[in-house]
Amino acid sequence: MGKEQIKIVVCGDDGVGKTSLVACLVKDQFIQNLQNCLPPVTIPRDFSSSPFCPKSSILVDTTSYDLPALHRELKSADVIWLVYSDHETYDRVALYWMMMFRSLGVNLPVVLCKNKCDDFSVESEPKSSVLSPSDDSLSDSTKVEDEEFIPILREFKEIETCIKTSAKDKFNVNQAFYLCQRAITHPIAPLFDSRVGELKPLTVLALKRIFLLSDKDQDGFLNDHELIVLQKRAFGKAIDKSELEFIKETLLNLSMPPQEYGSYTLYIPDKGITKDGFLVLNKLYSEKGRHETTWGILRAFHYTDSLSISDKVLYPKMDITDTASVELSPLGYRFLVELFLTFDKDNDGGLNEQEIDFLFKTTPGIPRLWAETNFPFSTVVNSQGFVTLQGWLAQWSMTTFLDHKTTTEYLVYLGIEKDARLALQITKSRKKRRRNGKFYRALVTDRKVFNCFVIGKPFSGKSSLLESFVGRSFLESYSPTIRPRIAVNSLELKGSKQYYLILQEFGEQEPAILENVEKMKECDVLCLTYDSSDPESFSFLFELINQHKHLQELPMVFVALKADLDKQQQRCYIQPDDFTDQLYIDHPLHVSSVWSSSLNELFIKLTEASLEPSINTPGIAPDIVKEDINYWRYALVATSAVGFTSLFTFTFFKLFRSLRNEHS
Numbered sequence: 156m157g158k159e160q161i162k163i164v165v166c167g168d169d170g171v172g173k174t175s176l177v178a179c180l181v182k183d184q185f186i187q188n189l190q191n192c193l194p195p196v197t198i199p200r201d202f203s204s205s206p207f208c209p210k211s212s213i214l215v216d217t218t219s220y221d222l223p224a225l226h227r228e229l230k231s232a233d234v235i236w237l238v239y240s241d242h243e244t245y246d247r248v249a250l251y252w253m254m255m256f257r258s259l260g261v262n263l264p265v266v267l268c269k270n271k272c273d274d275f276s277v278e279s280e281p282k283s284s285v286l287s288p289s290d291d292s293l294s295d296s297t298k299v300e301d302e303e304f305i306p307i308l309r310e311f312k313e314i315e316t317c318i319k320t321s322a323k324d325k326f327n328v329n330q331a332f333y334l335c336q337r338a339i340t341h342p343i344a345p346l347f348d349s350r351v352g353e354l355k356p357l358t359v360l361a362l363k364r365i366f367l368l369s370d371k372d373q374d375g376f377l378n379d380h381e382l383i384v385l386q387k388r389a390f391g392k393a394i395d396k397s398e399l400e401f402i403k404e405t406l407l408n409l410s411m412p413p414q415e416y417g418s419y420t421l422y423i424p425d426k427g428i429t430k431d432g433f434l435v436l437n438k439l440y441s442e443k444g445r446h447e448t449t450w451g452i453l454r455a456f457h458y459t460d461s462l463s464i465s466d467k468v469l470y471p472k473m474d475i476t477d478t479a480s481v482e483l484s485p486l487g488y489r490f491l492v493e494l495f496l497t498f499d500k501d502n503d504g505g506l507n508e509q510e511i512d513f514l515f516k517t518t519p520g521i522p523r524l525w526a527e528t529n530f531p532f533s534t535v536v537n538s539q540g541f542v543t544l545q546g547w548l549a550q551w552s553m554t555t556f557l558d559h560k561t562t563t564e565y566l567v568y569l570g571i572e573k574d575a576r577l578a579l580q581i582t583k584s585r586k587k588r589r590r591n592g593k594f595y596r597a598l599v600t601d602r603k604v605f606n607c608f609v610i611g612k613p614f615s616g617k618s619s620l621l622e623s624f625v626g627r628s629f630l631e632s633y634s635p636t637i638r639p640r641i642a643v644n645s646l647e648l649k650g651s652k653q654y655y656l657i658l659q660e661f662g663e664q665e666p667a668i669l670e671n672v673e674k675m676k677e678c679d680v681l682c683l684t685y686d687s688s689d690p691e692s693f694s695f696l697f698e699l700i701n702q703h704k705h706l707q708e709l710p711m712v713f714v715a716l717k718a719d720l721d722k723q724q725q726r727c728y729i730q731p732d733d734f735t736d737q738l739y740i741d742h743p744l745h746v747s748s749v750w751s752s753s754l755n756e757l758f759i760k761l762t763e764a765s766l767e768p769s770i771n772t773p774g775i776a777p778d779i780v781k782e783d784i785n786y787w788r789y790a791l792v793a794t795s796a797v798g799f800t801s802l803f804t805f806t807f808f809k810l811f812r813s814l815r816n817e818h819s
Contacts, residue, residue, distance in 0.1 A: 161212040163335045164228045167238035168247055169219055172270040175322035177216050180332050185323045192218045212336060226259055234264050234338045240271040253311050264315040264338035268331050272319040309350050315343055316444060341450040345462055347441035354438050357462035364517045365456050366433045368570035373497060376427030389455040406432045457567065469564045471576050478585035481559035482604050483552060487578030490571055495547050505541025518568035522561050524554055528641040535625050535644055545645060552655040553643040555579060556604045594708060595775050596768035604655045605765035606677055611684030612695035616716035617660045619748045624658055624758060637662045646762050654762050672705050679765040681711040687745065688720035694727040697734060710764045710771040713743035714757060719750065738773035
């Protein structure tokens with residue numbers, strides 16, 4: 156509930172003791188000879204000792220003599236405290252009061268209170284919830300098993316719970332107020348169907364997911380350590396050993412014939428609580444009026460009152476500028492590595508289809524982006540077609556770069572305990588420089604993931620290039636690319652620096668993509684491919700670049716594919732080498748999918764062009780960017796030297812500083 160204050164409207168027939176209950180709650184004593192109706196009273200948030208009542212409340216006393224005022228208060232209420240005191244007023248609960256609420260369209264939780272029960276002992280305050288069902292925080296008189304309460308609870312789903320009170324003896328007055336607050340902060344209705352005595356389907360789904368996430372070793376049981384971790388996450392404190400033993404003993408007894416759950420396995424000694432046992436345990440909480448314990452567990456895993464995970468948690472707000480990108484942080488990579496190792500049950504270094512299905516069982520399924528890009532074949536797989544750890548991390552690096560909201564969403568679904576934003580990091584905004592009227596991108600110093608658009612005439616070899624990038628063998632058969640394709644892999648450059656490169660081929664969408672100036676801003680480097688054995692292939696690129704002038708603002712690398720075949724003179728106004736000379740960029744690389752060394756050279760070249768855009772941006776003369784390039788290269792040398800001896804560090808620092816002085 157988003158409101159900071161809970162409005163509790165106290166109503167019932169005149170003479171049942173409504174005003175006495177309000178006065179006793181506020182003054183902590185029974186007061187005789189009160190006026191007929193007290194003015195609204197604000198109760199501070201720290202009034203109750205219970206940790207499950209984090210909001211302040213306004214308590215509104217009413218009288219049935221002023222029906223219009225009563226109706227107004229009911230329509231603006233959050234919860235109704237309905238009071239009766241004898242058989243006659245009990246009958247009017249169903250025949251008059253509940254019918255009135257429904258006729259007004261008031262669909263609110265109702266706490267039903269039998270007042271003037273002056274022969275009971277003093278109440279006990281509610282305790283902090285723990286996993287143990289032995290904490291009987293409600294006195295015997297408040298249990299729903301009371302014969303007087305059961306029929307009306309079954310007839311009216313609006314009635315949240317029932318309680319007996321006495322303003323005269325100060326019995327259960329604070330407890331009744333607490334139950335009114337709890338009806339809002341920890342409602343029973345979304346969790347438990349009291350008419351059939353079962354947890355609701357959405358509750359079962361949520362608890363099954365929490366069980367899977369809490370079962371860290373994925374053996375199908377919650378052992379003592381896993382229960383302790385769950386307890387600390389949900390309630391911020393350790394569970395007592397005796398309470399833990401009571402839980403296990405309770406479940407063991409319940410699963411013994413002829414008990415209610417005699418056909419279920421709820422607990423196995425030396426292994427732990429089963430999934431069924433975890434569900435039964437939470438069902439017991441609801442039956443005993445202890446559903447705030449279940450809510451404590453659910454909210455520790457970010458569930459809202461609607462039993463869905465909060466959008467604020469799934470998609471946290473992040474301040475990302477237009478030219479910045481989002482990558483995984485070391486925390487994010489560490490979480491994903493641990494996830495991979497946990498679900499690689501056969502320890503073969505790959506996640507097979509069954510392991511992937513089980514890994515994503517706590518989520519809506521594999522991300523939509525993955526399905527659209529033919530995962531796992533968008534990344535590195537082993538000889539059996541199972542995604543490797545290298546491919547797993549590459550896939551998530553790509554996902555984060557292209558759609559960071561999918562990553563935060565799935566990190567939460569997969570059980571990350573910290574703020575999902577801590578698993579990501581935002582890179583610096585991409586800077587532009589201008590020389591002699593020409594804009595070009597500045598050097599990149601903090602990014603590890605780069606996006607490459609692979610463009611070229613059909614049948615030039617783009618698809619084979621993507622296949623080769625993720626380690627798959629060249630196939631002679633050809634099928635035209637219609638839908639976009641993607642491939643991602645990691646690369647290690649000099650200095651053992653690791654980067655991720657995303658290759659995208661657009662199929663029939665390529666013309667529309669090239670015309671979209673905003674879309675092209677997402678590109679770090681263009682890979683312009685042509686078939687060196689096809690004399691008509693290069694002219695396609697030549698016309699493309701002249702038609703879309705904005706492409707010349709991007710770094711580009713020309714690639715002559717199928718270099719293992721006979722090279723043909725291109726039937727074009729200008730030959731490839733001459734054209735690249737005019738653009739002040741390197742001549743085309745000659746690459747073949749059957750020459751692994753040439754492929755590796757190309758992928759490194761694409762990554763380096765992303766790091767140093769000016770080198771391969773058309774129209775930037777070499778002397779213009781020489782200073783920037785030298786600065787960057789010496790900076791890399793100085794950085795790589797940090798891991799060695801202090802002498803090396805000192806020497807490179809002096810060299811770096813002298814070079815800077817020379818440039819200045």
